[in-house]
Amino acid sequence: MRKFNGEAAKAVEAGKKIYHLNIGQPDIRTPAAFYDALKAFDQPVLAYAPSGGVPELLDAVRGYYARIGVTLERAQILPTTGGSEALQMTMATLLDDGDELLVPEPYYPNYHTSVTLAGATVHPITTSPEEGYRYAVRERVEAEITERTRAILISNPGNPTGAVLSADELKLMLDIAKEHDLFIICDEVYREFVYGGEPLMSALQFPGYEDNVIVIDSVSKRFSACGARVGMLISKNRDFMAQAMKWCQCRLCSATVDQVASAALYGLDPSYFDEVREEYKARRDTLMRCLKKIPGVVCQEPKGAFYVMAALPIDDADTFQHWLLSDFDDNGDTVMFACGEPFYSTPGMGKNEVRMAYTINCADLERSMEILAAAIERYNAAH
Ligand SMILES: Cc1ncc(COP(=O)(O)O)c(C=O)c1O
Incomplete structure (x- = not known):
């Protein structure tokens, strides 16, 4: 995702x-x-937080989960330095050398990093855009479970x-996880x-697991x-x-001020999300409408998050991205995507795919897709 940043700076x-x-x-x-809580923070000493998190944050998170019917104790929540550290700690806690983690692919590439650092390997459940990236099929998941499988990550x-x-x-x-005595790590960010x-x-709303x-x-x-x-x-x-608490203790704590300010976020009324969700939905619809007009693009309408994975009618997304930055512009404009290959562990997959984040406004998305359409035509003519 950040690989082309050097070339982008030059462009x-x-x-x-x-x-x-x-x-x-x-x-x-x-x-x-968030900022109000930050400004109101006036402790005379900016001290370490407890390794298990600041009580205000733990209680605010408990309140947030209570609203969806999940009762949590403070000890069932460990604040970390981003979900990234939560992933690293989970892998370091669960996995030994040679263990396997089952993950539907394409997946968030940092999963691979944290699993590899723990000495284990990602065992993919391969999915495809044609099937809407579905993987929750018993035979399909069970076929990939081996003696070394420790957990499933979704x-x-x-x-x-x-x-x-x-x-x-x-x-x-x-x-499936319960029957096979596996952990199931549910990334719900x-x-x-x-x-x-x-x-x-x-996953916390289901009793018995x-x-x-x-x-x-x-x-x-x-x-x-x-x-x-x-x-x-x-x-x-x-x-x-x-x-996992041992990992939290060995890194002492995660940032005190950020935890205090984040507690205020968890206190927001759930209606806060209505407008944000509408905005992302409008962007998704815009992106899909524009993508469908580009000949040869294969993609599925995403049902959640804010990304679209698309196969482009080009040979290699990496080469294409390099060309987009160094050799191409459309009236001075160009685009950047995340190339598809690192989202897979099966060799050769994702070569002509890209992931697009719809975290920019609708007008900019429309313009980006105009640039993409022009770029595909010119790239294929030149190659
Ligand atoms: C699926 C998923 N999980 C976890 C993370 C980690 O995010 P952060 O460390 O900012 O919480 C990301 C970030 O992009 C993500 O996409």
């Missing part, structure tokens, strides 16, 4: 304007409640696919961003507060939480 220096669809950095305003709603599990599909995944009308069910479920959560996308670096892992499995 900007050369006078080009770049439309950034490569990174999931929302442009929605961070709620004022992103729901999915980054990069936008796939959303129905309540039945999520329950099936939970059942995009929970509020679903566009089908029905709210997304959290307390020992299996680990939820990864974050303020980054939910509240447009990526720079706060506040995430968390949540689980009712006491052993897991006791081990």
Whole structure:
């Protein structure tokens, strides 16, 4: 996602304007409640927070989950430095050398990093745009479970696919995990961003799976507060939480001020999300309408999160992106995407795919798709 940043800087220096669809950095305003809490922070000493998180944040998160019918104790929540650290700690806690983690692909590339750092490997469940990236099929999931499988990791709603599990599909995944004595790590950082009308069910809302479920959560996308670096892992499995706490203690704590300010975010009324969701939905619709007009593009309408994965009628997305920055412009404008290959672990997959983030406004999305259409034509003529 950041690989082409050096080339992008050169393109900007050369006078080009770049439309950034490569990174999931929302442009929605961070709620004022965050900054108000920041300004009101006046402790005489900026001290370490407890390793298990500041009490205000733990209680605010408990309140947020209570609103969706989930009762949590403070000890079942561990605030982390972003969902990224929650992922790293989860992998470091669960996985040993040679273990396998089952993940539907395409998946968020950092999953691969945290699994690899823990000495384990990603075992993909391959999905395709033609099938709407569906994977919650018993035979299909069970066929990939081996002696070394320790856990299943799902992103729901999915980054990069936008796939959303129905309540039945999520329950099936939970059942499979439980029957095979596996952990199921549910990355729900995009929970509020679903566009089908029905709210997304959290894995924590299903009783009977307390020992299996680990939820990864974050303020980054939910509240447009990526720079706060506040995430968390949540689980009712006491052993897991006791081990994960050791990682929390060894890094002392996550940032005190950001945790305090994030507590204010969790206190927001749920109606806050209505407008944000509408905005993302309008962007998704705009992007899909424009993409459908470009000959040869294959993609599925995402049901959640704020990304579209699309196969483009080009040979190689990496070469295309390089060319877009160094050799192409449309009236001085060009575009950036995240190239598809790193979202897969099966060799050769995703070569002509890109992930587009609809975190820019509708007018800019329309312009980006005009540029893309012109670029595909010129690139294919030149190659
Ligand atoms: C699916 C998913 N999980 C976790 C993260 C981590 O985000 P953060 O560390 O900002 O909470 C991201 C960020 O893009 C993501 O897309």
